[in-house]
Amino acid sequence: MTIERFKKYFVTRQGIVKAVDGISFSVKEGEIFGLVGESGSGKSTVAYTVVGMYRPTEGKIIYRGKDIGQESKKRPKKLKKDIQIVFQDPGTSLNPRRTIRQILELPLKVHNFSKNGRKRVERVEKLLEMVQLPVGYMYKYPTMIGGGEKQIVGIARALATDPSFVILDEPTSALDVSVQAKIINMLIQFQKKFKLSYLFITHDLSLMRNVASRIAIMYLGKICEIAPASEFFENPLHPYTQMLLSSIPVISEEEETLKPKKVMSKGEIPSPVNVPPGCSFHLRCSKKMDICFREDPAMREVSKEHTVRCHLYTKQVS
Amino acid sequence: MMLMPLLEIKDLHVWFRVFKGFLKVLEGVNFVVWPGERVGLVGEMGCGKTTTMKAVMRILPMPPAIIPEGEILFKGKDILKMGRGELQEIRRKKISMIFQDPTAALNPVFKIGTQLRDTVRFARGSKRSITKGDIRTRTMQVLKEVSLPDPERILENYPIQLSGGMRQRICISMALISTNELLIADEPGTSLDVTIKDQIRRLLGGLVEKLGTSVILVSHALGAVRNMTVRVYVMYAGSMVEVAKTKALFANALHPYSQGLLAAIPRLAGGGVGEGIPGHIPEYINPPTGCRFHPRCKHTMPICRNKKPPFFKVEEGHQVACFLFQNRE
Numbered sequence: 282m283t284i285e286r287f288k289k290y291f292v293t294r295q296g297i298v299k300a301v302d303g304i305s306f307s308v309k310e311g312e313i314f315g316l317v318g319e320s321g322s323g324k325s326t327v328a329y330t331v332v333g334m335y336r337p338t339e340g341k342i343i344y345r346g347k348d349i350g351q352e353s354k355k356r357p358k359k360l361k362k363d364i365q366i367v368f369q370d371p372g373t374s375l376n377p378r379r380t381i382r383q384i385l386e387l388p389l390k391v392h393n394f395s396k397n398g399r400k401r402v403e404r405v406e407k408l409l410e411m412v413q414l415p416v417g418y419m420y421k422y423p424t425m426i427g428g429g430e431k432q433i434v435g436i437a438r439a440l441a442t443d444p445s446f447v448i449l450d451e452p453t454s455a456l457d458v459s460v461q462a463k464i465i466n467m468l469i470q471f472q473k474k475f476k477l478s479y480l481f482i483t484h485d486l487s488l489m490r491n492v493a494s495r496i497a498i499m500y501l502g503k504i505c506e507i508a509p510a511s512e513f514f515e516n517p518l519h520p521y522t523q524m525l526l527s528s529i530p531v532i533s534e535e536e537e538t539l540k541p542k543k544v545m546s547k548g549e550i551p552s553p554v555n556v557p558p559g560c561s562f563h564l565r566c567s568k569k570m571d572i573c574f575r576e577d578p579a580m581r582e583v584s585k586e587h588t589v590r591c592h593l594y595t596k597q598v599s
Numbered sequence: 600m601m602l603m604p605l606l607e608i609k610d611l612h613v614w615f616r617v618f619k620g621f622l623k624v625l626e627g628v629n630f631v632v633w634p635g636e637r638v639g640l641v642g643e644m645g646c647g648k649t650t651t652m653k654a655v656m657r658i659l660p661m662p663p664a665i666i667p668e669g670e671i672l673f674k675g676k677d678i679l680k681m682g683r684g685e686l687q688e689i690r691r692k693k694i695s696m697i698f699q700d701p702t703a704a705l706n707p708v709f710k711i712g713t714q715l716r717d718t719v720r721f722a723r724g725s726k727r728s729i730t731k732g733d734i735r736t737r738t739m740q741v742l743k744e745v746s747l748p749d750p751e752r753i754l755e756n757y758p759i760q761l762s763g764g765m766r767q768r769i770c771i772s773m774a775l776i777s778t779n780e781l782l783i784a785d786e787p788g789t790s791l792d793v794t795i796k797d798q799i800r801r802l803l804g805g806l807v808e809k810l811g812t813s814v815i816l817v818s819h820a821l822g823a824v825r826n827m828t829v830r831v832y833v834m835y836a837g838s839m840v841e842v843a844k845t846k847a848l849f850a851n852a853l854h855p856y857s858q859g860l861l862a863a864i865p866r867l868a869g870g871g872v873g874e875g876i877p878g879h880i881p882e883y884i885n886p887p888t889g890c891r892f893h894p895r896c897k898h899t900m901p902i903c904r905n906k907k908p909p910f911f912k913v914e915e916g917h918q919v920a921c922f923l924f925q926n927r928e
Contacts, residue, residue, distance in 0.1 A: 289825075295679070312893055319792040319793065319794065319795075320792055331676065350657050353905075427879050429879065457643040457819065458819070458860065458863045458864050458875075458877045459643060459859060459860060459863045459876040460861040460875065460879070461863065461865075461875070462862075462865075462874060462875030463874075463875035464875075465865075466874070479689065479713075484793060486793070486867070487864075487867045488864045488865040490865065490866070490867055491865045491866065492865075501884070514867065520819070524794060525793060525794060526867075527797075528794045528796070528797035529793060529794045529822065529867065530797075530800075530820060530821075530822025530823045530826055531825075531866075531867055532824050532825055532849055532861065532864055532866075533823050533849065536866055549762055549764055549795060550792070568780060578849040
């Protein structure tokens with residue numbers, strides 16, 4: 282999966298919202314790719330476009346050599362079967378008027394798993410077993426089960442069609458830590474077992490550290506930094522990354538030493554209707570220079586697989 | 600010297616009446632705050648943190664809530680037995696609370712200015728007269744304290760015109776108007792972004808230090824509690840399971856639940872994600888007998904099923920409600 286210079290604008294009464302403004306990255310086969318950013322940075326827009334809920338304004342989304350940048354109605358069914366999504370809020374992403382069985386059966390019906398009802402039920406049973414829920418849950422409604430279990434059903438639904446690429450849009454942000462740990466472990470286990478590729482979207486950096494192999498940071502519709510997970514935490518380069526990392530409250534001394542020197546976070550994320558000129562981060566940046574007000578920096582590769590979009594690092598490379 | 604605790608909750612029970620019977624949410628909460636102390640209260644959602652704090656403010660909806668047992672002593676006086684006048688006096692001058700969701704805490708149909716001015720007027724009480732000028736200076740002063748830019752404009756805005764971070768600052772400023780002894784911060788920042796959360800926390804930390812108030816920080820983010828508090832209570836399913844100095848708790852958590860909770864947090868240092876705690880918070884309509892944690896606990900003993908463990912003292916200031924530690928006393 283490769284995304285090239287992808288842009289998505291929304292036209293509103295206040296003007297054009299540049300939700301995603303020219304981002305490029307690629308997710309390798311069988312990889313967990315983390316996409317991190319604050320709310321309003323355009324993470325979910327990326328997710329929704331990849332599954333085909335939106336059509337990109339510009340740019341390409343290439344999946345296994347094919348451009349899939351069209352709307353879902355025109356997508357071949359095979360592709361829809363291959364790319365699935367788990368939504369953020371399990372409370373609203375499951376239909377409250379359907380039983381778990383109906384919820385899990387729907388993707389099977391849509392993708393012609395089998396015409397035989399009995400076989401479909403067997404598959405639903407298998408799915409529930411796989412995610413370690415009692416088979417009796419088939420006849421329950423989403424309101425009867427806990428938040429964590431609802432999200433597990435959401436995961437089972439995404440996996441029902443045997444996809445190879447799954448988008449996880451903040452799958453655990455609405456859950457408690459003890460439940461989160463369980464779900465994350467389950468996700469990692471499935472990823473290994475079925476050789477899935479994940480596009481993992483979250484705002485929790487410490488979770489990312491333990492899950493993803495590569496991480497991209499988004500700010501106001503643009504990517505600031507992409508790096509392998511360990512490199513990312515050992516040597517964060519972009520001032521925004523440093524600010525994010527130093528803002529995380531941690532629970533042990535060992536972690537405290539890992540954080541970059543305190544970068545005071547200030548200001549708020551500006552409205553995407555009215556993106557500041559030059560580098561979009563310069564309003565909140567502690568190391569801003571004159572050039573940041575005028576020119577938007579380009580992505581530069583600083584070291585292998587580590588790219589940063591900041592004027593601070595342009596000179597060293599050239 | 601015998602110091603009197605600022606706030607002492609003794610064996611508090613809160614039940615909610617529902618169709619099926621009673622939800623026995625709080626089951627003997629014991630909680631102490633000393634003057635000038637910063638105390639943390641952590642636990643998963645649905646464990647009764649907010650219910651406890653609402654009981655302190657006496658803002659639980661009654662009915663359906665009932666308090667069959669327990670005392671909440673503020674400077675030795677039981678808040679639960681106070682009359683309306685006394686209660687208003689406490690809310691006016693002594694205790695104030697910052698709520699979880701700043702969007703829900705502000706009235707959407709009134710301007711920020713109107714809401715702040717009302718708070719100032721309420722805090723002064725109706726007996727003493729207060730001039731418009733005084734109200735204005737006080738309003739401006741608190742807005743300045745929470746470092747909001749351009750207060751003139753903000754006073755004329757409606758809550759929806761402000762961002763989440765700004766709304767939370769307004770809520771903090773409202774709480775500041777009336778507090779001088781105890782500030783209850785109920786997850787200030789849960790609904791905000793990491794960097795904004797950090798700003799709010801620093802702001803709150805700074806203000807508390809300056810004013811010298813006692814604080815109860817309610818949160819499920821253990822990291823935040825670690826940075827801001829001196830002592831921490833861990834709560835599970837309606838009662839306290841462990842209390843310790845913040846440092847001691849993070850270095851050496853003893854209750855199986857606290858240990859599980861700490862292990863479940865993803866670390867910045869890497870090393871994978873912990874196991875999590877099997878099972879989930881019990882239903883309150885028919886809670887487990889004895890220790891409410893026993894169905895999820897790794898070390899369950901026969902006694903855990905029958906008897907609710909009291910606090911056992913392990914070290915000075917470190918108490919655990921678990922039978923594993925009864926002989927260490």
